[in-house]
Amino acid sequence: MASDHTRSAILAAAERLYADRGFGDVTLRDIVAEAGVNLAAVNYHFGSKDELIAELFVTRSVQTNRERLRELKAAEEQGGGRAPIEVILRALVGPTLRGCLGPETQRSTAARFMIRASIESVPPIRRIKNREIDHLRKFAAAMRRALPERSDVDIYWGLNFALAMAHHTIRESERLTKLSEGKCDLDDVEDVVARVVSVATMALTAGRTETKARALARDAR
Amino acid sequence: MASDHTRSAILAAAERLYADRGFGDVTLRDIVAEAGVNLAAVNYHFGSKDELIAELFVTRSVQTNRERLRELKAAEEQGGGRAPIEVILRALVGPTLRGCLGPETQRSTAARFMIRASIESVPPIRRIKNREIDHLRKFAAAMRRALPERSDVDIYWGLNFALAMAHHTIRESERLTKLSEGKCDLDDVEDVVARVVSVATMALTAGRTETKARALARDAR
DNA sequence: GATAGTTTCATACAACTGTTTGAATTGCAA
DNA sequence: TTGCAATTCAAACAGTTGTATGAAACTATC
Structure with a gap:
């Protein structure tokens, strides 16, 4: 493996094009044209189109998951193995929301790509998402310790609803802005x-x- | 228009195939084979593949929306123009959830089709969804009257989160079942x-x- | 029963897709 | 420099896709 130039040019071009135009109407020919490389290079370096998409998604996905677990671990260590539920939830949805929302002009290609992946859901990406269950179980366990x-x-319903709100807000952020006539500020992440x-x-x-958190909130009044 | 036989055979076959195998790998040739009609019939009766998909989705979509508005109107009339927020929210998410969840074996083709449409989101369907804003505004107005x-x-954030939880639960019902090892009963709609x-x-x-609902809840203790 | 309009049909079209091939080129080590 | 492996390239492949065509079959009206 000499310089990786071609390989990373393909990755960058593909991520940008998919982010801009969606998986549906971006062909390998579009990608190699954007990257300035030969058509056969994709199959040479990645094996197939699907494996290229999978590699793109895995890269961004593990970044988010790492960030999530980092926040979770930090919170639990600070609390002696038991973090408040709010902090756990923040570790769960924070990285995703911060990665995908924010002012559109300064939104990274990676962010826009992940939004696409959340909207369109092509087979190679769906396969990877199905493997995310183990990761979610760690959060379920932490939530069980907290409550x-x-x-x-x-617990599972709460986890489900938290992910629901985060992902739906990302996926439908445009519609919410339009519906609320700009009153809901999606840029204020x-x-x-x-x-x-x-x-x-x-x-x-x-x-x-009556849980601890609730009792705490009541006593604080 | 004589008997509509071909037309409705295409609609039925298409809905069934899309529900079972998704939009991605069902071709017009699959559909006409399943319907037992000629390939050209699709373009003759619907104009194009996208218009066929759009007609399928619109049909089911207006059914749900009609049901939603029926429940909302009934609730507001009973309450003298102002319905409790719980009832409004129930009118918003109830029809969708009832239409898409429930025991898999007895799930209608229409339900499975709508789940697919919620997961895959192809262009013709996305176009229709974008026109749903007016419909949602009616619910936002009712919610404003209630609160x-x-x-x-x-209000808009609440509306957004309600739809988020309903749609995400439908879309990821399989994953939630697996994550919770069957403990979350998605069949109990x-x-x-x-x-x-x-x-x-x-x-x-x-x-x-402090809203009326909250004050009410507190006084009830 | 002839006619006009609708519907069906087999077939072809034209374009696009991801992938493969085998030769040319490059870069590096001996 | 020579030799060898890794990489790039143009070209073609094989298959699929939605759509168009023009003739045939049908249906209802007069």
Whole structure:
């Protein structure tokens, strides 16, 4: 492996084109033209088109997952193995939201690519997403430690709803802006994170069982 | 227009095939083979493949929207023009969830088709979804009437989160079942509706501003 | 039962797709 | 420099796709 020039040129061109125009109407010929390399180079370096897409997605995906786990681990270490549920949820949805939202003009190619991947969902990407369950289980475990009185079912539903709000907001950010006539500021990422975390926390703590977090909130009044 | 036989055979076959195998790998030739009609019939009756898909999606989409508005109108009439927020949210997410979840074996073709449409999102369907904003505005208006002290921003965020939870749960129902090792029962549709409505209600009523719903809940203790 | 309009049909079209091939080129080590 | 492997390249391949065509079959009306 000499200089990797061709290989990385393809990766960069593909990510940019997919981000801009979607997976549906970007062909290998578009990519190699943008990268200034030969058509056969894609199959030579990646094996197939799907493996190219998979490599793009895996790269960005592990970056996000690493960031998530880093935040989670830091929070749990600081709390002696048990982090507050809000912090766990923030570690779960924060990196994704920060990576995909924010002012459109300064949005990275990687961010726009991940938004596409979230909207279009082509087979090679779907296959990878299915392997993410182990990763989510780590968060489920941390949430169970934070809310020991909650049932597993409630934990999983809370996790599901937290991811739902984050991903849907990313995927439909344009529509929400239009619907609200610009009143909802999707560029204020930290506000979005706070809203998602707040609602997810309520979903997990309110209800029949009185949890520590709820008791704490009540006592604080 | 004589008997519509060919036309409806195409629609039925297309919906079934798309539901089973997704938009990605179902060709017009697959559809006409399944329908037992000639290849040219699709272009003759629908103009193009995209228009066929659009007609399929519009049909099911207006059914859901009609159902939503029926529930909303009934609730508002009963409440003298103002329905409780829970009932509005139930009218928003109930029809969609009831239409797409439930025991897989007895899930209708239409339901499975709509799940596909929610996962894959092809261009003709995306175009139609973009026109749904007017429909959502009616719900935003009803929610504003129910929670007059809430800011528009909060209303839109609540609406966004309610749709997020419903759609994400539909789209990722398989993954949630696997993640929770079957503990989350996606077949108990009314339980899912109740969970989504409950969380969305909390999102809309809890927080800085003390709303009527919250005051009511507190006084009830 | 002839006619006009609609619908069906087999077939061809034209374009595009990801992939393969085998030769040419390059870069590096002996 | 020679030799060898890695890389690049132009070209072609094989298959699929949605769509168009023009003739044939059908249907209803007069």
